[in-house]
Amino acid sequence: MLIPNPDPFQAIADRSRREILMLISKERLPINQVAENFEISRPAISKHIKVLCEARLVTITTYGRERYCELNEQGFNEIREWLSYYDQFWQEKLQGLEDLLKQRSKNKNNESN
Numbered sequence: 001m002l003i004p005n006p007d008p009f010q011a012i013a014d015r016s017r018r019e020i021l022m023l024i025s026k027e028r029l030p031i032n033q034v035a036e037n038f039e040i041s042r043p044a045i046s047k048h049i050k051v052l053c054e055a056r057l058v059t060i061t062t063y064g065r066e067r068y069c070e071l072n073e074q075g076f077n078e079i080r081e082w083l084s085y086y087d088q089f090w091q092e093k094l095q096g097l098e099d100l101l102k103q104r105s106k107n108k109n110n111e112s113n
Contacts, residue, residue, distance in 0.1 A: 011055035
């Protein structure tokens, strides 16, 4: 039996799943209403939502006969941490480049005086 992969990066790799996340980021929506925004079948949307649930990016809540999708903020922590690491990495690299360019400019100005 296949064990579901709860990798949030794999979950957001698919364009339809990213679009689902964007839709439900605005408000909690019934699965049928989510499906109405796509030109793929309702079962296909359900499979995408299942992947998002397994990755802990979405939770499903049942109210009466309707099942609602909503974002699960904690599910985004792994993505946020990964992005934060690279954000810091590039800030440091760009700061180093800026410092180098300032130093070169300063050296050029000193040589011309």
